[in-house]
Amino acid sequence: MDTTMNTANCSIFEITEFILLGFPSIHEWQHWLSPPLALLYLLALGANVLILITIHQEPALHQPMYQFLRVLAIVDIGLSTTIMPKILAIFWLDAKSISLPECFTQIYVIHVFLCMESGIFLCMAVDRYVAICYPLQYPSIVTDTFVVKATLSMVLRNGLLTIPVPVLAAQRRYCSKNEIEHCLCSNLGVTSLACDDITINRFYQLALAWVVGGSDMGLVFVSYTLILRSVLRLNSAEATSKALSTCSSHLILILFFYTAIVVLNVTHLAGRKFPLIPVLLNVLHNVIPPALNPMVYALRTQELRVGLQKVLRMGIHVSRK
Template identity: 70%
Template sequence: LRDYNSSKFQVSEFILLGFPGIHTWQHWLSLPLAWLYLLALSANILILIIISQEATLHQPMYHFLGILAVVDMGLATTIMPKILAILWFGAKNISLPECFLQMYVIHCYLAMESGIFVCMAIDRYVAICRPLHYATIITESFVIKATVFMAIRNSLSTIPVPVLAAQRQYCSENQIEHCLCSNLGVTSLSCDNRTINSIYQLLLAWTLMGGDLGLIILSYALILHSVLKLNSAEAASKALSTCTSHLILIFFFYTTLIVLSITHSAVKTAPLIPVLLNVLHNVIPPALNPMVYALKNKEL
């Protein structure tokens, strides 16, 4: 009987309601969100133009920064046009294929950003701990291979997220208290067991993001160990200053992810908090990253 009902009443689209609890005045949020989106696009495009035109910036570190800029613009563009359409025009409907595609692209871009942070940490490790071998290890070939590896890794590992979500039965409820198609938000509407979705989401977070964070911590632990052995305080300060902007971005990116995962499971009385955090986590880093690098990097 359940199979009969599921096939008969399978929903054809989802309705993204926006920010829970503030539907009557949520359109006011469109102004700061639109400003952040335009800032993210303009700042990252400017970064790409500067890196491409300035010969002194044709270095692996800036190549990775350029790739990060492309990923940031892709991440922001995946969600912001739809969010602004919801807030401005009430375009809340989204088809199931579109929803699952958005879910996949968000996961893919977030994993790619995490992967690029690993590549940048390795670049800084070699520059500070193995300076004599930097030119032979961190080459343009290394940048291309590392980027291609990260792209393939993230593209393949995130495929099960939308595939598993698409296999669930959505037979009655189709209203999502969110601005975007998050995995847990969508699968919470399913009529059947979604344990496998939650398990894979957790597995992906721990193996992919957790593994990346572990490599980054290891790289900076080795950098710190190497810097502390320097006799000159000035040399140590100069070495660490090249890592400052990178560390700020990493701290913000992973801290927000951890807070987001905690609030998703812990905050039941105020569902607005995880939704707002989720949206801001996808739009603030793209706007913040170029400015942090520009302010902390004299060459740029």
């Protein structure tokens, strides 16, 4: 009897949209966060578009290392664009509602792009490993075909493995609360509103993190451990310095990316006590790496820095005409 009544109530009050409230506990003044977030988004868009233009126009940058960087720039543009327009609309236009299909789509796209970023970092680590540890075989191993196959394999892996995340979320029944204390549709944030059991959602989220993120992170650090061991064996101080300089930019970004994920998961466990921290970190993790990646590469990679200077000079020359 009670079960029948609960099912009936769920069908009567079944919701059709979610309300994104923004940052918990600071709703009254959260709009003041929109200027720095908007600047970060514009920086991410501008810097990554500039990277794409530079790699396209400079023949010296038509190498596998920079082709992976091109893919990373596309992923960064997609990741930041998936969340920032909606966040800014919440702050500026009070557009807090989001339909269920839109919310589940955002969950899927965010997961795909985050997994793609992790996968591209792995591809770049393998590229540097072969270039430094097997320099003579590098041209025959890491070819344009290798780049295409590696990129497509990452797209297929991440596209397929993340499908169950929104599918499982969409199968839950949402019939009581539809307000999400977040600026975006996070998987666990949305499914926590469900009226039925979400154990399988939590389990798959954890499994996906370990299978994709955990394996990528492990292989990345194994690659750089082997690179470091090989570099330290070089007799030439100049070659050692060049190899470390090339890899240091990769390591900076990789350490930031995976450290942020670990911190985000740790703070999520304490989310009930400090709800603002995991939400803020989640948003920043989706916008800071896209803004930071091209800046680090531009500063640490000489060939790219020279190419950017040429493109900027060309742009200034054209604008003056």
